[in-house]
Amino acid sequence: MSLSDRTGGPIYEGISFIKWLLYSCLIGVIVGLVAVGFHLGIDFAAELRAEHPAIIWLLPLGGLSIVLMYRVCGMEKDRGTNLVLVAVRDAERLKLRTAPLIFLSTILTHLVGGSAGREGAALQLGASLSAYIGRFLHLDEKDGRIVVMCGMAAAFSALFGTPLTAVVFAMEVVTVGRMYYAAMVPCLLSAYTSSLVAHGFGLHAIHGYPVHDALELELLPILQVAALGVLCAGLSVLFCKAMHIAPKLYAKYLPDPLIRAAVGGCLVLGLTLLVGSQTYNGAGDSVIRQMLAGDTIPEAFLLKILFTALTLGAGFRGGEIVPVLFTGCAFGTWAGSMLGLPHDFAGGLGMAALFCGATNCPLSSVFLALELFGGDGLPLYALCCGVAYMLSGYHGLYSEQKIIYSKFKPEWVDKKAE
Numbered sequence: 001m002s003l004s005d006r007t008g009g010p011i012y013e014g015i016s017f018i019k020w021l022l023y024s025c026l027i028g029v030i031v032g033l034v035a036v037g038f039h040l041g042i043d044f045a046a047e048l049r050a051e052h053p054a055i056i057w058l059l060p061l062g063g064l065s066i067v068l069m070y071r072v073c074g075m076e077k078d079r080g081t082n083l084v085l086v087a088v089r090d091a092e093r094l095k096l097r098t099a100p101l102i103f104l105s106t107i108l109t110h111l112v113g114g115s116a117g118r119e120g121a122a123l124q125l126g127a128s129l130s131a132y133i134g135r136f137l138h139l140d141e142k143d144g145r146i147v148v149m150c151g152m153a154a155a156f157s158a159l160f161g162t163p164l165t166a167v168v169f170a171m172e173v174v175t176v177g178r179m180y181y182a183a184m185v186p187c188l189l190s191a192y193t194s195s196l197v198a199h200g201f202g203l204h205a206i207h208g209y210p211v212h213d214a215l216e217l218e219l220l221p222i223l224q225v226a227a228l229g230v231l232c233a234g235l236s237v238l239f240c241k242a243m244h245i246a247p248k249l250y251a252k253y254l255p256d257p258l259i260r261a262a263v264g265g266c267l268v269l270g271l272t273l274l275v276g277s278q279t280y281n282g283a284g285d286s287v288i289r290q291m292l293a294g295d296t297i298p299e300a301f302l303l304k305i306l307f308t309a310l311t312l313g314a315g316f317r318g319g320e321i322v323p324v325l326f327t328g329c330a331f332g333t334w335a336g337s338m339l340g341l342p343h344d345f346a347g348g349l350g351m352a353a354l355f356c357g358a359t360n361c362p363l364s365s366v367f368l369a370l371e372l373f374g375g376d377g378l379p380l381y382a383l384c385c386g387v388a389y390m391l392s393g394y395h396g397l398y399s400e401q402k403i404i405y406s407k408f409k410p411e412w413v414d415k416k417a418e
Helices: 003-007 010-051 053-072 081-090 098-112 119-136 141-160 163-172 181-200 219-253 257-275 285-292 300-313 321-339 343-359 362-373 378-391
Strands: 402-405 412-416
Touching: 010 053, 010 098, 010 119, 010 141, 010 181, 053 098, 053 257, 081 119, 081 141, 098 119, 119 141, 119 321, 141 163, 141 181, 163 181, 163 362, 219 257, 219 300, 219 321, 219 343, 219 378, 257 300, 285 321, 285 343, 300 321, 321 343, 343 362, 343 378, 362 378
Parallel strands: none
Antiparallel strands: 402 412
C-alpha cells in the first residue's frame, strides 16, 4: 500500500469506513443492551415506589448508600458528565467502574424518590463503556475520542428514543462552536444500532410527546414565540445557577459527603411532605404528558428546579435533562397561555427552548423538537431555541463545557460555561 493510500486515498477511506462500521455497530449493540437494562431498572424502581409510596422515607438512607458506593470504589470525587466532556476534548481516561456505579446509583435515586433524570446518567454510562471498548481494541487517542462520542450517542438514543438528537448532541455539547464532524458517521451508526436494540425490547412504543396545535409561520406567532424564547433564556440561567450553587452550599455548610447526602435526603423528603404529593420526585415523564394534555401548575417549574438542585447537589446521581424538560414544559404551558399560544404547543416550545438554553446546543434542540413533537411548527421551535440560546449568556449545566465563539459577534471567546 502506498503512502497516499495510507494517508487519505480511496483505499484508506474504504478501510476507515469498514473499521468504523464494525466498531460503531459493536458499541451500539453493547451500550444498547446495557441501556435497555438501565431503562428497565429505572422503570421498575419508579413503579415500585408508586405502589409503595412509603419508600420515600428511605431518601436519607439512599443518599448515604450512594456516597458510600462511590467512596468504596475510589470514585467519591467523580465529576460525572463533566468528565465525559473532558474525555472527548482532552482524551482524559474514563474508568470502567463508572458504568456500574452510575447504573446502580441512578436506579437507587429513582427508587427512593430523588428528583433526577436518566439521560445525563446515560451519557456517563455509554461513554465509560465505549472508552473501555476503545482501550480493549487498542485504539489511539484520536479514535478513542470518537469512540466515547459513539457511546454517548448510543446510550442517549437507546434511553430517549431520539437517535438524531443523540448524534448531534454528542458532537455539539463538548465544545460549543466546534462540531466534531469526523464522528458523524460513527455516531449515527452507534445511535441507530442502539435504537434498534431498544425497539427490539419494546422500548419507546409510545414515541414522543403529544403536541397537536402547532402554529404556522406568521407574524403574530413569530412575536409570541420569540417572547417565550426570551423568558426561557432567563429561566435557563436560573436553572443552571441553581444546579451549580446547590452543591457549593452543601459543601460549605456540610463538608462531610455522608452527612451532606443524608441531610439532602431529609430536605427532599421534607419538601415532598410539604407539597403533599410525589409529583416532583423521580424524572416526571408522566407529569410532562399530563401538562401537555391540559394541566397547568403555575408553581411547578420552580418546585422542579428546587427538588432537582437539592437532590443532585447532595450527592444523589442521575441526569438533569428530563428535569429540564419538565421545567420547560411547566413554564411553557403557564407562560404560553399569557402570550396567547396553544397550551400543548407552548409546552413543547418551553421544553425545547429550555433544553437549548441549559445545554447551549441549538442544533440538538431543533432535532429534539423534531423527534419529540414531529415536524409541525418546526420553524417556530427553531426560533424559540435560537432566542433562548442567544440570550442565555454563557451559562450551562456542564461546567467543563467550552464555548469558543461569542453568541453575539463572530469572535473567539473560548471560555467555560458558567
